Amino acid sequence: MTVWNVASIDDRPELELVRWRIMRTNLGDMHFVGCETLGHNGRVSSTITDFDPAVARGFTRSGRVYLLSGPSGFYPAAQYVWTRWCEVNKVSAFVDISLDAVPKSRDRISS
Template identity: 40%
Template structure:
């Protein structure tokens, strides 16, 4: 399975992800990872700037909007895409913060806020 860069945000301003998780790298950036239900390809987002766990909508550093569909879950495809992305970007350590964010949907202490600071 090949890994490639996504289309420019102007060409694809919004993406829906199923079988999704929120993962935080060792530098503190959080990314969405999941499977696009429209074409069944995997996707890892750029760093998340805003994430509303109540409405399941996130906005990344590129301005792309991600809509999260269904329950948060790992699949073998989701894990594969994340592991390949980590290898490509030399991410050695990461943690899954999905359950923490779902438990406190109004709290943004795990990911960078829109101004780039850690909240």
């Protein structure tokens, strides 16, 4: 698998993820990890700066808006990108906080 740069914020200011997770690193920052609906590629966001669990919408340091659709879940391509991202950014540990951050994520229906 290959990892590449993403479209600019100007080109894609908003992005929808399915089979998403929210990861907290040993450095204390949090990231969205999941499958983007356009192209079905694995995706890792920059650091989350604001998140509203009631509407499953978050903002990241880059300025991009992420919409989390459906329940949290695992997506192999997203896991691959996350693993590579952790290696590049020297993240030695992380925890999946998806169910703590969005407790009702299991009950939500994909749009």
